[in-house]
Amino acid sequence: MKKKCDVLVSVLMGSDSDLSIMKEALETLKKFDIPYELFLTSAHRTPERTTNFARKAEERGVKVLIVGAGAAAHLAGVIASQTRLPVIGVPIDATSIGGLDALLSTVQMPGGIPVATMAIGKAGARNAALMAARILALGDATLRKKLQQHAEQMAREVEEKHKKLECL
Numbered sequence: 247m248k249k250k251c252d253v254l255v256s257v258l259m260g261s262d263s264d265l266s267i268m269k270e271a272l273e274t275l276k277k278f279d280i281p282y283e284l285f286l287t288s289a290h291r292t293p294e295r296t297t298n299f300a301r302k303a304e305e306r307g308v309k310v311l312i313v314g315a316g317a318a319a320h321l322a323g324v325i326a327s328q329t330r331l332p333v334i335g336v337p338i339d340a341t342s343i344g345g346l347d348a349l350l351s352t353v354q355m356p357g358g359i360p361v362a363t364m365a366i367g368k369a370g371a372r373n374a375a376l377m378a379a380r381i382l383a384l385g386d387a388t389l390r391k392k393l394q395q396h397a398e399q400m401a402r403e404v405e406e407k408h409k410k411l412e413c414l
Contacts, residue, residue: 252281260315270368274375289320300328310378316340319351334374335361
């Protein structure tokens, strides 16, 4: 993790049990050399901590917030209500209904409080980091080039996998 003053993306979790999912976002941010921080807070158990973090993020230089939470998953919405920074929500499968509760709690925001919502789980965490990279790349040609190279690599991997199938 980078020094706090260098942070461009804050990755927030509602519980330490979310780390196994949110590591996907962290690894993706590392891959693109995007400075990030990891912060644990709860919309329900530590509401003041959550609000204070959201309100101070922009003045610390943070540009994008990635927020993972399971169950009632109000964390992304609470964060979005306290900042004008882009908030990307990652629903996490933490209950017996497979993350559907987290998805609905994250995606069903009232008009005026936007939260970009990704898929449930690891793919969603990875895509949240890629979305953050795309947002940051709007003002960063080097990052745009890295994203293009990433897309080209994924395409090459599909071609390679196809070639292996042709031999079956």
